[in-house]
Amino acid sequence: MIVCANCGQENPEQAKFCFACGQPLEAAPSGSRDERRIVSVVFVDLVGFTGRAEKLDPEDVRAVLSPYHDLVRSELESFGGVVEKFIGDAIMAVFGAPTAYGDDPERAVRAALAVRDAVREADERDLHLDLQLRIAVNTGEALVSLGARPALGEAMVAGDVVNTASRLQGAAPVNGVIVGRETYGATKDAIHYEPTSPVEAKGKSQPVMAWIAIEPTVPAGTRRQTGVLVGRGPELDLLRGVWERVAIERVPHLVTVLGPAGIGKTRLAQEFGETVEELGGRSVQGRSLPYRESSAYFGFAMQVKQLCGIFESDPSDVGLAKLHERVADVSSAADVEKVTRHLAILLGLDREGSVEDREELFFSVRVFIESVAAHKPTLLVFEDIHWADRSLLDLIELLAARLRNLPVLILTLARPELLDSRPAWGGGLPAYSALPLAPLSPEESRELAEHRLANLSNEDLARLAQTAEGNPLFIEQLVATIAEAASAQSDSLPTTIRGLVSARLDALPAEERSLLLDAAVVGRTFWRGALERIGDGDRLSERLGALEGRDLIVRDTGSIMEGEQQYAFKHVLIREVAYELLPRADRQDRHARVAEFFEASTAEVGEAVAALARHWRDAGHPERAIPYFVQAGEQAERGWAKDQAAVLYNEALELVPETDAEQLAKVRRKLAMALAAAVHIPDARILMQEG
Numbered sequence: 297m298i299v300c301a302n303c304g305q306e307n308p309e310q311a312k313f314c315f316a317c318g319q320p321l322e323a324a325p326s327g328s329r330d331e332r333r334i335v336s337v338v339f340v341d342l343v344g345f346t347g348r349a350e351k352l353d354p355e356d357v358r359a360v361l362s363p364y365h366d367l368v369r370s371e372l373e374s375f376g377g378v379v380e381k382f383i384g385d386a387i388m389a390v391f392g393a394p395t396a397y398g399d400d401p402e403r404a405v406r407a408a409l410a411v412r413d414a415v416r417e418a419d420e421r422d423l424h425l426d427l428q429l430r431i432a433v434n435t436g437e438a439l440v441s442l443g444a445r446p447a448l449g450e451a452m453v454a455g456d457v458v459n460t461a462s463r464l465q466g467a468a469p470v471n472g473v474i475v476g477r478e479t480y481g482a483t484k485d486a487i488h489y490e491p492t493s494p495v496e497a498k499g500k501s502q503p504v505m506a507w508i509a510i511e512p513t514v515p516a517g518t519r520r521q522t523g524v525l526v527g528r529g530p531e532l533d534l535l536r537g538v539w540e541r542v543a544i545e546r547v548p549h550l551v552t553v554l555g556p557a558g559i560g561k562t563r564l565a566q567e568f569g570e571t572v573e574e575l576g577g578r579s580v581q582g583r584s585l586p587y588r589e590s591s592a593y594f595g596f597a598m599q600v601k602q603l604c605g606i607f608e609s610d611p612s613d614v615g616l617a618k619l620h621e622r623v624a625d626v627s628s629a630a631d632v633e634k635v636t637r638h639l640a641i642l643l644g645l646d647r648e649g650s651v652e653d654r655e656e657l658f659f660s661v662r663v664f665i666e667s668v669a670a671h672k673p674t675l676l677v678f679e680d681i682h683w684a685d686r687s688l689l690d691l692i693e694l695l696a697a698r699l700r701n702l703p704v705l706i707l708t709l710a711r712p713e714l715l716d717s718r719p720a721w722g723g724g725l726p727a728y729s730a731l732p733l734a735p736l737s738p739e740e741s742r743e744l745a746e747h748r749l750a751n752l753s754n755e756d757l758a759r760l761a762q763t764a765e766g767n768p769l770f771i772e773q774l775v776a777t778i779a780e781a782a783s784a785q786s787d788s789l790p791t792t793i794r795g796l797v798s799a800r801l802d803a804l805p806a807e808e809r810s811l812l813l814d815a816a817v818v819g820r821t822f823w824r825g826a827l828e829r830i831g832d833g834d835r836l837s838e839r840l841g842a843l844e845g846r847d848l849i850v851r852d853t854g855s856i857m858e859g860e861q862q863y864a865f866k867h868v869l870i871r872e873v874a875y876e877l878l879p880r881a882d883r884q885d886r887h888a889r890v891a892e893f894f895e896a897s898t899a900e901v902g903e904a905v906a907a908l909a910r911h912w913r914d915a916g917h918p919e920r921a922i923p924y925f926v927q928a929g930e931q932a933e934r935g936w937a938k939d940q941a942a943v944l945y946n947e948a949l950e951l952v953p954e955t956d957a958e959q960l961a962k963v964r965r966k967l968a969m970a971l972a973a974a975v976h977i978p979d980a981r982i983l984m985q986e987g
């Protein structure tokens with residue numbers, strides 16, 4: 297039996313696609329089905345409906361509630377939420393599980409606002425309904441049962457985050473959306489909030505901080521782009537070189553900028569767009585959306601609208617008139633009617649229209665773009681095409697393949713996932729370039745951090761460089777947490793970063809992902825043999841190779857474990873987030889197997905012993921960890937690493953039970969000697985130099 301991760305439907309073992317929702321099915325990964333995840337919980341409840349229901353016939357109650365439930369559910373689902381349950385007339389939905397999209401808190405708040413508006417509209421249409429709502433959104437860590445089937449009413453998430461959401465909900469204004477602190481922090485750049493007084497919640501020692509969500513301040517799937525540009529000189533030079541060839545030699549070119557979320561794709565495209573305009577060209581942007589896209593060609597439709605001066609707010613007939621005028625302006629008379637008709641379909645201006653086949657539609661697009669570019673060199677930017685519908689990707693490739701002798705540069709931006717669904721993207725085109733966007737260098741990262749917040753301490757800067765992976769978005773987020781450090785605990789990762797990295801992990805094929813979680817327990821550096829002990833070892837080389845290919849891990853040329861292939865996580869962040877996903881019991885279990893791996897290996901020296909000690913400790917076996925900590929300490933002492941030894945003895949001491957006086961005394965004595973020696977080493981050095 298395979299349970300669909302998308303809708304909870306059970307499917308027979310041999311099924312490749314879910315027969316309820318059509319999503320591809322993946323065999324359940326072995327081992328744990330529980331994970332600790334950051335989720336955003338949305339609670340929607342009707343105000344005063346119970347009282348009303350008392351006076352109504354049960355059939356009438358259902359006649360009101362059932363369409364209301366459907367409406368709320370479809371709004372929540374359209375933003376990627378999973379409706380977990382209906383409790384009476386309250387509805388609870390989860391964002392960020394079973395799959396994280398990276399912007400889950402923002403989706404949750406947008407969904408909540410959309411629910412509010414949709415129910416208000418329904419009320420206006422049908423005056424008898426008179427439904428009033430209270431909505432809350434709360435974000436936090438929860439234990440998620442990935443095997444749960446919400447469709448069958450099984451609970452998927454458990455944790456304080458759920459209870460707090462329900463408490464907040466009670467304090468929301470009528471027809472308002474209230475959010476907790478984590479949600480506010482993760483979304484305040486995209487949503488306008490007003491402050492409200494903290495909410496006293498039963499069972500909580502402190503009142504819960506809360507804000508009222510008013511409306512989104514940026515379109516879905518975008519961020520505000522501000523501040524100075526750091527680095528990216530070589531990339532801009534390269535793009536400029538391509539542009540000059542395109543504009544002068546009239547050779548169309550497709551460029552795809554590839555990189556993870558937040559690396560700076562949009563920013564680069566924006567800077568380049570300005571350059572193009574300065575050079576006398578024209579630049580138009582279109583974007584694919586992660587959710588609620590209105591048509592398959594949405595990204596292209598945005599560009600055509602810009603080219604024709606059509607606004608979203610224009611009524612259809614105004615839009616059509618503008619389209620017609622523009623097409624008549626640029627195209628030869630013979631094509632005008634047909635091209636206008638076809639583009640109107642693509643733009644959603646003509647909802648009844650249809651075409652016989654796609655080729656015809658694409659042909660009209662080509663005619664239009666050809667005539668536009670004939671007047672002025674043109675840059676078409678397609679953002680976030682990893683979210684694009686297949687039809688749009690086909691359209692882009694077709695344009696790139698068929699346009700001839702025209703100054704058109706098609707610039708597409710995508711996360712590397714694009715290549716999972718379209719491995720041959722760009723292949724076979726006459727002029728295609730892939731431009732992988734590298735992380736900022738340590739110096740650039742530092743420069744960006746200092747631009748965002750003056751007077752950062754060296755310590756903060758070092759930590760930033762360590763965790764941010766040269767990702768400008770992560771740098772901004774980390775700087776923001778440092779700025780607020782007085783209130784937040786600054787050593788835990790900001791929710792936004794954890795969300796984005798989780799989304800990267802969730803996008804992996806299940807077996808690669810589970811391998812990465814296992815490796816995270818071993819450490820930043822890990823060995824093949826350790827993975828064999830933890831997991832099933834099935835097709836291990838292949839999975840390791842795939843992860844290497846994705847640039848998530850690197851294979852080291854040497855190994856500190858004899859005869860063991862050694863690997864390392866490319867980024868500490870990925871390891872950290874992967875590790876945090878594992879529930880405590882699973883972590884302990886895996887730590888024990890890693891410890892066994894170390895014991896079985898022949899390595900007797902240094903780091904291996906200390907690692908062994910720490911794995912036994914984290915496996916929940918302090919009694920097995922203590923002797924190894926002591927042994928590692930003794931080894932360190934022999935190498936005159938006295939302060940290192942002191943650290944190790946200290947770690948041992950923390951594990952010795954208070955009742956074991958003999959062992960306490962023994963370890964304390966060793967610690968004291970090491971400390972004394974560590975203090976005297978500088979003196980001894982001076983003596984030696986003087987002598």
Ligand SMILES: Nc1ncnc2c1ncn2[C@@H]1O[C@H](COP(=O)(O)OP(=O)(O)O)[C@@H](O)[C@H]1O
Pocket residue numbers: 519520521522523524525526527528555556557558559560561562563564744768769772
């Ligand atoms: N080179 C850069 N210098 C300064 N800020 C940058 C740079 N690249 C990106 N940023 C900022 O980092 C954030 C994320 O960049 P963005 O272009 O939105 O990433 P992506 O489109 O790859 O997800 C934005 O706020 C952006 O302004």
Ligand SMILES: [Mg+2]
Pocket residue numbers: 561562563679680
């Ligand atoms: Mg972007």
